[in-house]
Amino acid sequence: DSGVTQTPKHLITATGQRVTLRCSPRSGDLSVYWYQQSLDQGLQFLIQYYNGEERAKGNILERFSAQQFPDLHSELNLSSLELGDSALYFCASSVGGVGELFFGEGSRLTVL
Amino acid sequence: EDKVVQSPLSLVVHEGDTVTLNCSYEVTNFRSLLWYKQEKKAPTFLFMLTSSGIEKKSGRLSSILDKKELFSILNITATQTGDSAVYLCAGGYPGAGSYQLTFGKGTKLSVIP
Numbered sequence: 001d002s003g004v005t006q007t008p009k010h011l012i013t014a015t016g017q018r019v020t021l022r023c024s025p026r027s028g029d030l031s032v033y034w035y036q037q038s039l040d041q042g043l044q045f046l047i048q049y050y051n052g053e054e055r056a057k058g059n060i061l062e063r064f065s066a067q068q069f070p071d072l073h074s075e076l077n078l079s080s081l082e083l084g085d086s087a088l089y090f091c092a093s094s095v096g097g098v099g100e101l102f103f104g105e106g107s108r109l110t111v112l
Numbered sequence: 113e114d115k116v117v118q119s120p121l122s123l124v125v126h127e128g129d130t131v132t133l134n135c136s137y138e139v140t141n142f143r144s145l146l147w148y149k150q151e152k153k154a155p156t157f158l159f160m161l162t163s164s165g166i167e168k169k170s171g172r173l174s175s176i177l178d179k180k181e182l183f184s185i186l187n188i189t190a191t192q193t194g195d196s197a198v199y200l201c202a203g204g205y206p207g208a209g210s211y212q213l214t215f216g217k218g219t220k221l222s223v224i225p
Contacts, residue, residue, distance in 0.1 A: 002154060031210065042217035043155070043200065048210050055210035090154070094211065100146055101213060103154040 003027065004104035006091050012110045018079040021107045023091030025072055031055070031094045032074040033101060034066055038087040049074055081111045114139045116203050118216035125223055129191050133219045136183040139203030145177050145184045146213060148200040155200055158186070191223045 003026035013019055025032050034046040036059075045058030049068035060066075063081075068074040078085060088108050092101035116137045125131055137145065144162045148155035159168045164179035172191075177184045188195055198220045202213040 002156070004154075033213075035215075043202075043215040045212065045214070048212070050210055056212055088153075099211070100157040100160055102157070103148075105153045 002102040002104065004091055004093050004102050006089075006104035006107050008107055009105065010108050010110075012112065013081060014112055015081055015083060017081050017111075018077065019081065019109065021076040021078070021089050021091075021109075023074045023076070023093075023104060025074070025091075025093030026102055029093035029095055029102070030072065032068055032072070033092040033094075034060075034074070034076050035090040035092065035103075036087045037090060037106070043090070046076070078109070081109075083111050085109065086111045114203065114205075114214045116201060116214050116216035118199075118201055118219050120219060121217065122220040123222070125191055125221070127191055127193060127223055127225050129223075130187065130189045131191060131221060133186040133188075133199050133201075133221070134183065135185070135201035135216055137201075137203040137214075137216075138182065139205050139214055141205040142179075142182075142203055143206060144204040146202045146204055147175055147184075147186050148202065150198045150200055150218070151196075158199075160204075188221075191221075193223050193225060196221060196223045 005024040030051045033048045046060040048056040066076045088106045092103045119134045147158040159175045161177035167176045198218040200218045202215045
C-alpha cells in the first residue's frame, strides 16, 4: 500500500458526460501528479500540483481540469467525455524535489 | 521532445532465467532514472539512479545507469513467476518548481514455470 488513495476505483459512463476523480496523497506529501495510462500510450503525464498551486502541465486536454485543495487532496475533472478517454487514471504523490513518486491504485474509466 | 524508449516491449522466459531490460532516454536536464514494477494496478518503485556506473541492487534485481550513453539496464536473476509484470523506466528532471518524470511504454515480462 503506497498510502495514496484514489476514488472511485471503477467508473462507467456515457459519452458527453462529466466525471470527477479524487486523490488523497500520502501524509506529508505536498506534490500531486495525475497520469493517464492507456494500452498503447503508456503513462502520460497530465498535470501536477504542489501545495495547492499548479506547477506543470503535460498532455492534458482542455476538457480536463484539476485542482488541489487546502487539505492537499486533488480532483481531476473530465468533461464532454469521448470514447478515447477510456483509460486508467493514476494519481501519484511525492514530498517534492528530486525523488520517487508513489502511485495510487488508479481509477479505471470506461466511456461507452 | 523528451523520450524514453524501452526494449524489448515484451519478453517470455522460464523460471530461473536471467533477464536484462533496456531503457534509453533523451531527457532535457536529466537528473535521475527511475524503475518501477507494475503488476496489476499501481506502479511500485524499484530503483532511482542518479550517478553513472554505480550499480544499485535489491535482492535478485539490480540496475545501472550510463549517463554518457544515455541508457540504463535492469537485471533480474533467477527469475520467479512473481516477477511477471510490466517494468517501467522513467527519466526524471526538474521542472518549474517541480520534479517531472517521463515514462517509457514498459517491458512486459512473463515468467513461466
